Amino acid sequence: MTTHRLEASPLWPARLDHIRYDSPDAARLADFYGRTMGMAVSTLGPAEFLLEAPSRTIVVGQAGAAAHPYSAFALADGRQLETYRAFLKERGVTLLPSPTPLFGSDAFAVRDPDDRLAVFGTRTRPAAAAATPGNVAGDLPGMLQHVVVASSRFAAMLAFYTDTLGFMLSDTVHKDSGPEAGQVNVCFLRSDEMHHSFAVFQAPQSRADHHAYETTGWNDLKLWADHFGTLEIPIWWGPGRHGAGNNLFFMIKDPDGNNIEISAELETMAKGQPGKKWMGARRATNLWGEPWIRDTAAASS
Ligand SMILES: [Fe+2]
Structure with missing residues (x-):
């Protein structure tokens, strides 16, 4: 019988930093988020787009089918991340390499029962500081x-x-x-x-x-x-x-x-x-x- 913890773990505090969506038409999806969510579009790699505006970031990748391969949670700093890493190791969790280019080299991932990755790290790549000029939704809070x-x-x-x-x-x-x-x-x-x-x-x-x-x-x-x-x-x-x-x-x-x-x-x-x-x-x-x-x-x- 499990209790589903109600006490704070070393994960606290962490916040959702970004997610990745895969798409059979990544360029179309990236263009949509650019126009619709007011995000600047740039490329991270040959089949990977970065969408960002102040306080919101997502990564879009090319794949055979639409998918949500990972969610990335940012911890407060490297010290908390190391404490959390030790906490997971104690539980026998297999730690995997981080798939995101937005976190530091100390980031890691875990695979959940649905085969999706949860990524934990600290943000090293700076978030967008200002909206892209001319993007009407870029200044909307979100x-x-x-x-x-x-x-x-x-x-x-x-x-x-x-x-x-x-x-x-x-x-x-x-x-x-x-x-x-x-x-x-x-x-x-x-x-x-x-x-x-x-x-x-x-x-x-x-x-x-x-x-x-x-x-x-x-x-x-x-x-x-x-x-x-x-x-x-x-x-x-x-x-x-x-x-x-x-x-x-x-x-x-x-x-x-x-x-x-x-x-x-x-x-x-x-x-x-x-x-x-x-x-x-x-x-x-x-x-x-x-x-x-x-x-x-x-x-x-
Ligand atoms: Fe919701």
Whole structure:
């Protein structure tokens, strides 16, 4: 029986620094994030693009199919990183080379049960300090803040990220009916005081779910929605307010079908503070309206 840690591990504090999306048309995806998210586009290698604006960075790579191969979390400094490395070694975790060119040489990666890498390091390549001139969205507030995956190996993912990697458990969602009523099928995990930097939704297939940009308030959602409207990119979910995390949100899709969330008012939680338990995903995912149910086997949640 696992306890899913509620005490702070050496991972605390860490924040999501960047993610990588692979695409069968990386140039098209990079162009989309450049125009839509106000990010400057540059090349890191022959089949790798860097997209960045102040407070948000993603890497786009060329591959046979759309994928989310890694999420990269930045720790405070090299000393914390070494402490965390020792913490993982004590747990028998296999440490792998870091795949990202944005972190220092002391960065490392671990492979999770869904075969996705979680990368830990410190940022050595400077983040974009100013928006690209002429890029209308470049000045809109939107800090890359969390990334979420859907998983068919939910229990293993929950155990790995909490008990092994030391993420702190925030809210959980529980099936509210059927033979598995009461079982957890969504977990929100934090690595600093923001309610979640990572989350896992149980689903029939493991895949990317979404990533989110945290803004400074409700008015920013209007500015982003107006910007997307100018580009004729429709909102497909929201606006609404998540129950878990209490944040205002809406979502759009990129050309590969990846979900992009614009968020505001994400709640903060202290170290060790227990999260809420939600019965069913309906109100946990949207207090205002239509939910987004990933676990289609959970009858009414
Ligand atoms: Fe989210």
